[in-house]
Amino acid sequence: xxxxxxxxxxxxxxxxxxxxxxxxxxxxxxxxxxxxxxxxxxxxxxxxxxxxxxxxxxxxxxxxxxxxxxxxxxxxxxxxxxxxxxxxxxxxxxxxxxxxxxxxxxxxxxxxxxxxxxxxxxxxxxxxxxxxxxxxxxxxxxxxxxxxxxxxxxxxxxxxxxxxxxxxxxxxxxxxxxxxxxxxxxxxxxxxxxxxxxxxxxxxxxxxxxxxxxxxxxxxxxxxxxxxxxxxxxxxxxxxxxxxxxxxxxxxxxxxxxxxxxxxxxxxxxxxxxxxxxxxxxxxxxxxxxxxxxxxxxxxxxxxxxxxxxxxxxxxxxxxxxxxxxxxxxxxxxxxxxxxxxxxxxxxxxxxxxxxxxxxxxxxxxxxxxxxxxxxxxxxxxxxxxx
Amino acid sequence: xxxxxxxxxxxxxxxxxxxxxxxxxxxxxxxxxxxxxxxxxxxxxxxxxxxxxxxxxxxxxxxxxxxxxxxxxxxxxxxxxxxxxxxxxxxxxxxxxxxxxxxxxxxxxxxxxxxxxxxxxxxxxxxxxxxxxxxxxxxxxxxxxxxxxxxxxxxxxxxxxxxxxxxxxxxxxxxxxxxxxxxxxxxxxxxxxxxxxxxxxxxxxxxxxxxxxxxxxxxxxxxxxxxxxxxxxxxxxxxxxxxxxxxxxxxxxxxxxxxxxxxxxxxxxxxxxxxxxxxxxxxxxxxxxxxxxxxxxxxxxxxxxxxxxxxxxxxxxxxxxxxxxxxxxxxxxxxxxxxxxxxxxxxxxxxxxxxxxxxxxxxxxxxxxxxxxxxxxxxxxx
Numbered sequence: 001x002x003x004x005x006x007x008x009x010x011x012x013x014x015x016x017x018x019x020x021x022x023x024x025x026x027x028x029x030x031x032x033x034x035x036x037x038x039x040x041x042x043x044x045x046x047x048x049x050x051x052x053x054x055x056x057x058x059x060x061x062x063x064x065x066x067x068x069x070x071x072x073x074x075x076x077x078x079x080x081x082x083x084x085x086x087x088x089x090x091x092x093x094x095x096x097x098x099x100x101x102x103x104x105x106x107x108x109x110x111x112x113x114x115x116x117x118x119x120x121x122x123x124x125x126x127x128x129x130x131x132x133x134x135x136x137x138x139x140x141x142x143x144x145x146x147x148x149x150x151x152x153x154x155x156x157x158x159x160x161x162x163x164x165x166x167x168x169x170x171x172x173x174x175x176x177x178x179x180x181x182x183x184x185x186x187x188x189x190x191x192x193x194x195x196x197x198x199x200x201x202x203x204x205x206x207x208x209x210x211x212x213x214x215x216x217x218x219x220x221x222x223x224x225x226x227x228x229x230x231x232x233x234x235x236x237x238x239x240x241x242x243x244x245x246x247x248x249x250x251x252x253x254x255x256x257x258x259x260x261x262x263x264x265x266x267x268x269x270x271x272x273x274x275x276x277x278x279x280x281x282x283x284x285x286x287x288x289x290x291x292x293x294x295x296x297x298x299x300x301x302x303x304x305x306x307x308x309x310x311x312x313x314x315x316x317x318x319x320x321x322x323x324x325x326x327x328x329x330x331x332x333x334x335x336x337x338x339x340x341x342x343x344x345x346x347x348x349x350x351x352x353x354x355x356x357x358x359x360x361x362x363x364x365x366x367x368x369x370x371x372x373x374x375x376x377x378x379x380x381x382x383x384x385x386x387x
Numbered sequence: 388x389x390x391x392x393x394x395x396x397x398x399x400x401x402x403x404x405x406x407x408x409x410x411x412x413x414x415x416x417x418x419x420x421x422x423x424x425x426x427x428x429x430x431x432x433x434x435x436x437x438x439x440x441x442x443x444x445x446x447x448x449x450x451x452x453x454x455x456x457x458x459x460x461x462x463x464x465x466x467x468x469x470x471x472x473x474x475x476x477x478x479x480x481x482x483x484x485x486x487x488x489x490x491x492x493x494x495x496x497x498x499x500x501x502x503x504x505x506x507x508x509x510x511x512x513x514x515x516x517x518x519x520x521x522x523x524x525x526x527x528x529x530x531x532x533x534x535x536x537x538x539x540x541x542x543x544x545x546x547x548x549x550x551x552x553x554x555x556x557x558x559x560x561x562x563x564x565x566x567x568x569x570x571x572x573x574x575x576x577x578x579x580x581x582x583x584x585x586x587x588x589x590x591x592x593x594x595x596x597x598x599x600x601x602x603x604x605x606x607x608x609x610x611x612x613x614x615x616x617x618x619x620x621x622x623x624x625x626x627x628x629x630x631x632x633x634x635x636x637x638x639x640x641x642x643x644x645x646x647x648x649x650x651x652x653x654x655x656x657x658x659x660x661x662x663x664x665x666x667x668x669x670x671x672x673x674x675x676x677x678x679x680x681x682x683x684x685x686x687x688x689x690x691x692x693x694x695x696x697x698x699x700x701x702x703x704x705x706x707x708x709x710x711x712x713x714x715x716x717x718x719x720x721x722x723x724x725x726x727x728x729x730x731x732x733x734x735x736x737x738x739x740x741x742x743x744x745x746x747x748x749x750x751x752x753x754x755x756x757x758x759x760x761x762x763x764x765x766x767x768x769x
Contacts, residue, residue: 237629
């Protein structure tokens with residue numbers, strides 16, 4: 001095992017040949033048909049994807065976005081067996097609070113592109129220096145420029161890597177963590193395993209499933225309704241989990257060989273998880289959607305999908321009997337998320353909930369949809385944990 | 388409605404385009420150790436793509452397929468491709484064969500001749516059938532419907548194909564997979580016209596609510612065993628029945644994506660015992676893939692799952708049962724449990740029940756002789 005601690009500065013530099021190959025593929029897309037009443041009811045809309053392809057080929061400038069991402073200080077470090085990519089922006093003032101923020105699927109560190117500077121340097125955005133964070137935003141193994149693990153790893157494994165990254169590699173023994181999606185699952189495991197390191201958690205998706213087996217307090221009617229509604233939701237919206245959780249390799253071929261196949265697989269989620277409705281396009285600039293897709297195109301999506309396989313094959317999301325995350329936790333719930341806003345009693349089964357805000361609009365990708373709001377919420381919540 | 392003769396003639400530009408795509412294949416990595424545990428094996432797929440790109444000769448297979456009598460007919464606005472091979476002797480029985488997913492009319496090409504002309508194949512002319520093999524709407528050379536249509540509506544088209552287009556009064560039907568659900572609806576909706584049905588899958592789900600006899604221990608074990616098996620297999624159905632369009636972009640643009648999606652199904656569902664080429668040569672696989680590719684039909688083929696789910700088309704209501712004499716040939720698929728006859732009798736008028744020792748989900752292709760013999764025996768029994 002290589003020693004932890006060697007931090008190499010990193011800049012994204014995609015080879016011209018990769019971009020030329022991509023252009024060639026985009027110029028020769030063969031399209032599927034779609035049902036006459038499609039909209040987004042059957043998945044990604046054909047007309048939107050065709051517009052996107054034109055934008056990608058004719059107007060989208062990867063080199064511009066490469067420069068933009070490279071404005072953020074990035075590094076790679078050997079952590080355990082894996083080389084981990086992360087953004088680290090030291091915060092302003094004498095005592096910035098170390099903050100670990102973790103993306104999910106099908107996102108990337110690019111989700112945080114618009115908020116990292118505001119988190120690290122509030123004074124540049126009309127805020128107060130005392131609210132500054134030293135921001136660490138790693139790419140999950142198999143995502144973006146972090147190495148793919150040789151085989152599926154569990155959220156708990158990633159939580160362990162994050163602990164080593166923060167404490168051993170970066171020398172930050174105590175920090176706060178914010179996340180949604182897989183980041184929330186990973187951060188919850190991290191808080192469970194290393195409560196001494198995580199000062200507080202802020203989550204915009206529910207990450208650890210409470211224990212509900214024998215001996216657990218009975219579910220309330222409200223909880224039962226929520227569980228049933230979630231099951232129904234996943235029957236309609238959860239198929240990507242079923243395939244990624246069982247035969248990810250069969251899916252990976254089309255997503256690796258076809259950029260439009262990849263874009264559809266990813267971007268449909270940026271439509272469906274923000275409440276856009278069957279007849280409206282995803283409410284994000286195409287440039288932002290494509291930059292996130294590009295991180296998957298140049299690095300491959302296959303290993304990113306493996307988290308779903310891992311949690312169906314031994315990697316736990318549910319807590320064991322008697323387990324609870326005692327690190328103080330704040331939630332921000334958005335009504336249009338894939339995951340329906342859970343009852344308070346459900347969250348309290350799994351977490352030491354000290355704060356909760358239910359927003360009346362917004363969806364799964366809080367940092368991209370409404371960055372300033374999320375930043376304000378994080379400043380407010382974490383303020384009490386500054387010393 | 389008059390059938391028009393049809394010949395397969397893929398344009399040279401299409402063949403060149405496919406070769407160009409295969410030549411620039413961009414493969415994913417795989418989990419350490421490889422194999423089929425997480426889906427289609429990378430090393431195998433690379434070999435198959437190499438064969439498709441460098442060795443496979445579509446024109447040779449196209450010429451062979453064109454030796455069969457192909458037709459197209461438009462029924463209720465839906466263009467249907469079918470093969471119609473009249474049988475020997477004075478009174479061949481009309482027989483409609485229907486494939487499923489991810490299959491096609493190709494599943495039956497080796498049984499058409501022996502079914503139509505048994506006397507040329509070591510049998511008796513009295514066993515001859517007028518053979519009709521139809522491509523499901525949205526599969527192969529049958530046009531895609533404007534939007535997904537469910538198995539019951541397809542059964543309506545099939546009945547018109549047999550009675551109005553081809554002029555048969557009574558006929559037999561044979562099928563597996565989605566074809567078996569379409570055929571079951573033929574049995575439910577046209578019991579007077581269907582002489583008998585021979586199925587290699589029993590797709591209907593019996594009424595389990597009020598008034599239904601309780602499941603026996605054997606049936607319970609079967610239902611549980613199937614549910615257990617589906618846990619690892621459900622992914623393709625989930626996505627095809629809820630977000631088929633999202634999936635379709637990669638599968639329509641990339642022949643490698645298409646192959647990766649389908650090849651695993653042939654390995655899992657056929658009696659391959661882990662070795663795909665025990666049942667299918669690379670050429671056979673490439674012909675199946677080429678048919679899906681050249682007709683760009685994967686999206687509309689996947690719509691079956693959408694329409695089937697929307698219509699809940701496999702669920703029988705209280706007292707509902709297929710009253711047409713039914714033969715079931717139980718070909719074992721993967722590690723699934725054998726079907727208890729009592730389960731089949733809940734939905735069908737079972738008159739023949741054969742447990743097949745060899746062969747899996749693509750019976751006509753895997754075990755053509757046993758398939759033909761069983762079908763003839765059933766027909767004689769009626």
